Amino acid sequence: MRKRSVGLLVIIGYKTLTALVLLGVAIAMLVITKQHLALEHWVEAVTLGSRSGVISILAEHVLQLRPRTLVFGAVVAGLYSSISAVEVIGLWQGRTWAQWLVLGAIGMGLFPELYELAKGVSPLK
16 A cells, blocks of 8 residues: 555545535535425424524525526536546546646636735735
8 A cells, every 4th residue: 555645635635525515515506406495494494484593594595596506506516526526536546637637726716816816805805
């Protein structure tokens, strides 16, 4: 068995967690699309009509989204989850292409971040 560095194991763990979370988000978005009315009733039952809880605030925002938006979000989350899973497999096997794939994925997110910072700096940014 090949010895892997701690840094590589941390990246593999992070990418694995990312892939699993995004897969869960994609599945949840598709379920919400199909069970929109049931979700509305469930939220009403859980929150008992109160509008102050985190669940009710989040559910209100999700329920206001159009089904096409939810499906698009599910597809994007599923694709990104798949890319992360491929990165994990490649990194675990020690493939050079996986390292380049990770750098490319990080690089794609760099430009929107720089654009947002160029628009103005805030405590949240």
